[in-house]
Amino acid sequence: MERLSMQGISKAFGGIAALRGATFSARAGEVHALMGENGAGKSTLMKILSGAYHHDGGDIRIDGTPVGIHTPQDAISRGVSVIYQEFSLARHLTVAENILLDRLGRQRLIDHRALEMRAAELLAEMGFPEIDPRGTVGDLPVAFQQVVEICKALSRECSILVLDEPTAVLTTYEAEKLFALVGRLRARGVCIIYISHRLDEVFALCDRVTVLKDGATVGTWPVAELDHERLTNLMIGRELSDFFPSREAQIGPIILELNQLMLAPGAPALDLAVRRGEVLGIGGLVGAGRTEVLRAIFGADPIADGKILLRGQPFRPHNPGDAVRAGIGLVPEDRKQQGVLLDLPILTNALMTPVNPHLWRLGLLRDRRERKAVRNLSQSLRLKAASLDVEAGTLSGGNQQKVALMKWLVSGCEVLLLDEPTRGVDVGAKVEIYRVINELAAQGTAVVMVSSEMLELIGMCDRVLVMHAGAIAGELAGASLTEENIIELAMGREHVH
Numbered sequence: 001m002e003r004l005s006m007q008g009i010s011k012a013f014g015g016i017a018a019l020r021g022a023t024f025s026a027r028a029g030e031v032h033a034l035m036g037e038n039g040a041g042k043s044t045l046m047k048i049l050s051g052a053y054h055h056d057g058g059d060i061r062i063d064g065t066p067v068g069i070h071t072p073q074d075a076i077s078r079g080v081s082v083i084y085q086e087f088s089l090a091r092h093l094t095v096a097e098n099i100l101l102d103r104l105g106r107q108r109l110i111d112h113r114a115l116e117m118r119a120a121e122l123l124a125e126m127g128f129p130e131i132d133p134r135g136t137v138g139d140l141p142v143a144f145q146q147v148v149e150i151c152k153a154l155s156r157e158c159s160i161l162v163l164d165e166p167t168a169v170l171t172t173y174e175a176e177k178l179f180a181l182v183g184r185l186r187a188r189g190v191c192i193i194y195i196s197h198r199l200d201e202v203f204a205l206c207d208r209v210t211v212l213k214d215g216a217t218v219g220t221w222p223v224a225e226l227d228h229e230r231l232t233n234l235m236i237g238r239e240l241s242d243f244f245p246s247r248e249a250q251i252g253p254i255i256l257e258l259n260q261l262m263l264a265p266g267a268p269a270l271d272l273a274v275r276r277g278e279v280l281g282i283g284g285l286v287g288a289g290r291t292e293v294l295r296a297i298f299g300a301d302p303i304a305d306g307k308i309l310l311r312g313q314p315f316r317p318h319n320p321g322d323a324v325r326a327g328i329g330l331v332p333e334d335r336k337q338q339g340v341l342l343d344l345p346i347l348t349n350a351l352m353t354p355v356n357p358h359l360w361r362l363g364l365l366r367d368r369r370e371r372k373a374v375r376n377l378s379q380s381l382r383l384k385a386a387s388l389d390v391e392a393g394t395l396s397g398g399n400q401q402k403v404a405l406m407k408w409l410v411s412g413c414e415v416l417l418l419d420e421p422t423r424g425v426d427v428g429a430k431v432e433i434y435r436v437i438n439e440l441a442a443q444g445t446a447v448v449m450v451s452s453e454m455l456e457l458i459g460m461c462d463r464v465l466v467m468h469a470g471a472i473a474g475e476l477a478g479a480s481l482t483e484e485n486i487i488e489l490a491m492g493r494e495h496v497h
């Protein structure tokens, strides 16, 4: 019998249907993938299961019994635990408090030591003993925040576990640890619902897959009966011929150079150069210092020592405004905190870079030409939104990522820093983002791209620098640019073939 059965679920937001009679069921002891394009309704369906949203119609059964899920508490008491795509952590609390506090209820005296020990156990079980239970969550790298989010869900006994893009910010190596854990939970009979845009994971991990399209269920298949092409076709309704489109860029002179740059006193000195028209990749494990390098170039973090040269001139940004005025753009890894203003319309987000805040204030945003540019871009990126005037916060996760990219594409910049640019983006839209990156490179933009997806680094970059423990461990290009070599360098091993 099915552990979970959702029948004819519908849900509209302000008259716009997100789910139209969707059907979904999953068994105990299976890993069931829920797939579909950005905006297909996956997260919404799972938020209905978790009691975060009310459904307008349809019914939910657990072990054959109809259940009314009206609040998150209802869902928890039925054994449903959800790891959300957009984290639900309290950024100012510690790791241990986030993992365990909600279950302490109104207990007045909290035994912090016991809490920390239990949290440390859970983190170790997950394979991340390096995360300090006493650290503040807001200070952790995004990937570690994700690990905390996962531990929080696992600290509860659950019979249905939903993972909404748990690996979007993890590298392959870290994701493996999560998969081992998912395997153990499956063996214990937990029903696991797995949402991901990484097709390889779905084939490696999942037993069955259900595809949603435009809020309705396309169907359910055993994973063994599908391959990449067929699954892609079911999701986006077409085949993808060349996943990594080819680029005709002329690589020009060096535009940006780091010269013995130190991010903190005593930190490894970094040397790097990127040329006009070049796409330079940065690989490495989470915590290797990739994001920090981009932030230092962008003036978001201070620099301890060393030099940055921009167009051959010394350049020392004191804040992001300096960087933007000098022609540098950054799409950050954490779109919710830094990338997108969720309560402002898409159009405003797309047009408001620190370069043109005055335009925004003067209300000149409605300029027809700009509106048209944004509209064209949103079409080419296949942005799913009712209009350009809806708040960015109402978009699905992958569509928010597209908005984060759009603002630099509209305003233009000479050096574009991208931190996990295709995080949470569906396969169809990924190819469109790759095309846009290629176009920018062809126009002479220098692109520096941090990515945790090795295939993306290999498929898109002219060269890849691999970081380990804050230092650049090596450079790979041409025939040496392989998954194996990226892993070797990322793990801090010397020998590269």
Ligand SMILES: Nc1ncnc2c1ncn2[C@@H]1O[C@H](COP(=O)(O)OP(=O)(O)OP(=O)(O)O)[C@@H](O)[C@H]1O
Residues within 6 Å of the ligand: 013, 017, 018, 036, 037, 038, 039, 040, 041, 042, 043, 044, 045, 085, 384, 385, 393, 394, 395, 396, 397, 398, 399, 424, 426
């Ligand atoms: N709170 C909300 N207010 C208005 N519209 C919403 C809200 N939440 C979701 N939607 C809309 O519902 C639709 C489905 O969104 P949902 O987040 O379920 O997509 P998804 O399949 O999870 O996509 P992704 O792969 O990008 O995460 C989208 O069109 C989205 O804009």
Ligand SMILES: [Mg+2]
Residues within 6 Å of the ligand: 042, 043, 044, 085, 164, 396, 397, 398
């Ligand atoms: Mg989603």
